[in-house]
Amino acid sequence: MRDAVAREVLEETGLVVSVGDPVWAGDIVDDSDPPRWHYAIVDFAATVVGGRLAAGDDADAAEWVSLDDALSYRLTPTMLDLISRIS
Numbered sequence: 001m002r003d004a005v006a007r008e009v010l011e012e013t014g015l016v017v018s019v020g021d022p023v024w025a026g027d028i029v030d031d032s033d034p035p036r037w038h039y040a041i042v043d044f045a046a047t048v049v050g051g052r053l054a055a056g057d058d059a060d061a062a063e064w065v066s067l068d069d070a071l072s073y074r075l076t077p078t079m080l081d082l083i084s085r086i087s
Contacts, residue, residue, distance in 0.1 A: 005044050013062055016050035024082040043082055 002019040009017045024043040030036045055062040065073075067087045075083075 001042065002044065005046065009046065010051065012056040012059070014051045014054035014056075015048050017046040018049050020045035020047065024078075024085060026078050026081065028076075028078065041078060 005019045006017055009015055009019075021044065022042050023045050024041075026041050028039040028041060030038065053062050053064065067083055070083060071080075
């Protein structure tokens with residue numbers, strides 16, 4: 001999983017990271033009956049060790065922001081939960 005995280009971070013942000021331990025895990029389940037999909041999400045701690053921050057091809061922009069400033073962005077409930085646990 002750590003190798004997959006490092007590859008995905010590089011692809012989506014241009015950053016090379018050293019991936020640490022998991023810091024949050026949760027589920028996102030489609031609310032239809034019966035559910036059509038179910039995502040299991042695991043977020044890892046990571047340290048930037050190289051690269052240059054740049055938006056991947058599916059994003060308009062990439063930027064560094066403080067955790068406090070991140071709360072002013074439109075975030076998923078799972079990201080809000082993660083931020084509340086680490087701040």
